[in-house]
Amino acid sequence: xxxxxxxxxxxxxxxxxxxxxxxxxxxxxxxxxxxWGIAFFEGKGARLFLDHNPSCESPLAALxxxxxxxxxxxxxxxxxxxxxxxxxxNTHPFSRExxxxxxxxxxxxxxxxxxxxxxxxxxxxGQTDSELAFCRLLQDLRQRFPAGMPPEEALHAAIDEFAAxxxxxxxxxxxxxxxxxxxxxxxxxxxxxxxxxxxxxxxLMDEDMTVDFSEVTTPNDRVAVIVTKPLTxxxxxxxxxxxxxxxxHNGAPVAWQPVKSPPxxxxx
Numbered sequence: 001x002x003x004x005x006x007x008x009x010x011x012x013x014x015x016x017x018x019x020x021x022x023x024x025x026x027x028x029x030x031x032x033x034x035x036w037g038i039a040f041f042e043g044k045g046a047r048l049f050l051d052h053n054p055s056c057e058s059p060l061a062a063l064x065x066x067x068x069x070x071x072x073x074x075x076x077x078x079x080x081x082x083x084x085x086x087x088x089x090n091t092h093p094f095s096r097e098x099x100x101x102x103x104x105x106x107x108x109x110x111x112x113x114x115x116x117x118x119x120x121x122x123x124x125x126g127q128t129d130s131e132l133a134f135c136r137l138l139q140d141l142r143q144r145f146p147a148g149m150p151p152e153e154a155l156h157a158a159i160d161e162f163a164a165x166x167x168x169x170x171x172x173x174x175x176x177x178x179x180x181x182x183x184x185x186x187x188x189x190x191x192x193x194x195x196x197x198x199x200x201x202x203x204l205m206d207e208d209m210t211v212d213f214s215e216v217t218t219p220n221d222r223v224a225v226i227v228t229k230p231l232t233x234x235x236x237x238x239x240x241x242x243x244x245x246x247x248x249h250n251g252a253p254v255a256w257q258p259v260k261s262p263p264x265x266x267x268x
Contacts, residue, residue, distance in 0.1 A: 002092070002108040003032055004190065005076040006175040006226040008182040008248035012070035013223050015040075017211045019076065020065050021204035021231040026055030026078040029206040035091040036061060038076035039104040040069050041179040046102040050091045073177045077106035084127035093175075094131050096122055098138050099149045103178050105134040108228060109171030109187065133172070137162050152181065152247070156256055159183055160245040167243065175226065182248045184226050186240040191230050193237050194252055196222040202232045222251030 005022045007015050019038070027033040036055035040047040047069065055061040055078055077092035084090035093106040107130035114129050121142060122135035137159070144158055159176065163185045166172050173190050176183040184190060195202075197220075199213035226248070230237035240246055247254045 002080050002106075003030070003078040003228040004106055004108050004173060004175050004226070005038075005074075005228075006177070006182050006184060006248075007071070007074040008177075008224045008226075008251055009072050010222045010250040011218075011220075012072055013221070014068035014070050015074050015076070016065060016068055017202070017204070017209070018225055018227070018231055020209055021206040022076060022078065022227065023055045023061050023065055024206035026058075026061070028056040030078075032078040032080040034079040034081040034086045035088075036076070036078045037091050037093050037106075038064055038074065039093045039095065039177075040071040041073045041102070041104070041177065042069075042071055044101060044179070046095060046104060046179070048093070048095055048104075050088055052086055052088050052091050073104075073179055073182050075104050075106050075175045075177055075182070077108075082110040083129045087126065089126035090128050090131075092130060094134050096134065096138055098142060098178075101149075101178055103138060103176065105137070105174065105176050106130070107133065108173040108190075111166065111169040111172065114166070114169040129170075130174075133166055133174075136166075137176075152249075152254075153256070156183070156245065156247050156254075159185075163245050164243070173228070180249070181254075182224075182226070183245050184240055184248065185245045186242055189228055190226065190240045191228070191237040192224055192226045192240055192246075192248075192253070193230075193232075193235055194222065194224050196251070200235060203234050204231060205233045206231070224248045224251050224253070
């Protein structure tokens with residue numbers, strides 16, 4: 001399976017420390033050698049870096065590791081291919097426009113016999129089940145809210161319903177962001193941590209690297225990091241709830257009561 005990494009903050013923050021450990025899992029400390037990608041939101045814009053080569057060998061990954069791009073929302077992905085050939089068009093994260101803003105999506109898992117009907121408003125470029133699900137999600141959102149972006153509660157509920165319908169076809173861990181919030185869904189494995197004052201000294205599992213966050217933050221900073229497997233060995237990571245979409249905003253999960261899952265139905 002692939003690996004996911006996300007970050008949501010209350011102030012623009014760089015992801016260099018977390019990405020250093022995460023990058024190593026793309027062929028050094030783990031077997032995910034089928035490409036990698038990362039997306040940073042900056043205002044209404046989004047920087048997207050993709051490479052179908054292993055992250056442990058990628059000069060582009062080295063650039064991201066050392067270049068402190070500051071963002072409120074970041075999504076990264078390391079691929080271990082299950083569907084679709086190893087190529088740039090099949091490399092996560094995927095990006096589309098909806099309601100005049102970018103949406104970024106990355107998936108860890110495998111959806112079998114997943115054949116949703118698409119109306120042509122969003123179409124996959126590659127051959128992955130992941131991009132297919134992303135296109136169907138945005139299609140459903142556009143049809144459900146034709147007037148434009150709904151309130152966050154309604155948006156959260158719609159994404160949660162889509163996740164409930166789609167995870168019937170297999171493992172469907174994903175990260176999704178529109179630049180305002182970051183949505184995370186777990187079916188098998190996904191963890192998070194909130195870093196805020198008093199900030200810890202953190203040590204990576206995959207690299208011998210330590211950072212004292214109190215030296216590079218202010219007392220008001222708050223950062224949520226979401227990842228498939230914990231990145232540090234001296235902090236307490238929390239598993240996300242199974243079968244629910246969690247929304248992170250301003251560096252923390254938002255309290256929310258999920259709607260009742262809809263009855264099972266074949267993907268349309």
